[in-house]
Amino acid sequence: MITVVKAKTQLPGGTVLSVSDLMVDHAVAADVPEGVVTDPNELVGRTLTAPVAKNQTMTPLTTTAARSAVAPGHVIAPLRLADAALAALLRPGDVVDVLAANSETEQAAVVAASARVVTVPASEDRTGPGPDSALVLIDVDGQTATVLAQAAAAATLSIIWR
Numbered sequence: 001m002i003t004v005v006k007a008k009t010q011l012p013g014g015t016v017l018s019v020s021d022l023m024v025d026h027a028v029a030a031d032v033p034e035g036v037v038t039d040p041n042e043l044v045g046r047t048l049t050a051p052v053a054k055n056q057t058m059t060p061l062t063t064t065a066a067r068s069a070v071a072p073g074h075v076i077a078p079l080r081l082a083d084a085a086l087a088a089l090l091r092p093g094d095v096v097d098v099l100a101a102n103s104e105t106e107q108a109a110v111v112a113a114s115a116r117v118v119t120v121p122a123s124e125d126r127t128g129p130g131p132d133s134a135l136v137l138i139d140v141d142g143q144t145a146t147v148l149a150q151a152a153a154a155a156t157l158s159i160i161w162r
Contacts, residue, residue, distance in 0.1 A: 087134035
């Protein structure tokens with residue numbers, strides 16, 4: 001038997017973990033995933049990369065550094081993608097280019113190059129004004145965040161993977 005850390009309740013992706021979100025349990029070593037977390041303090045303050053189920057055993061792959069842990073000059077920017085199915089394919093750590101397509105001018109341009117996906121909120125937390133839109137959070141520099149906001153007001157946003 002080994003000690004493992006589990007989610008106390010179902011938690012959405014993007015949750016910054018606190019002690020109250022976690023519980024300690026015992027399990028047969030052969031029944032747990034490799035790299036299982038045994039100390040809840042290793043996870044406190046970290047952000048879930050995806051939703052977790054109640055009683056799900058936690059591993060380092062279920063979290064990323066806290067949202068505030070960005071490079072100097074960088075911010076976490078919201079990216080509202082036109083296609084929710086496309087957003088569902090994204091994973092934290094993916095590196096993407098963001099494209100803005102303007103239907104009036106029939107032009108498309110890269111408005112953010114090599115943006116790192118920080119988190120993809122749970123589907124019920126990410127749907128937006130359009131029936132197929134979805135929210136994704138990305139790490140970009142401050143100037144790129146401004147360009148993204150301007151593009152979002154005038155164009156349809158999509159991504160391509162690097």
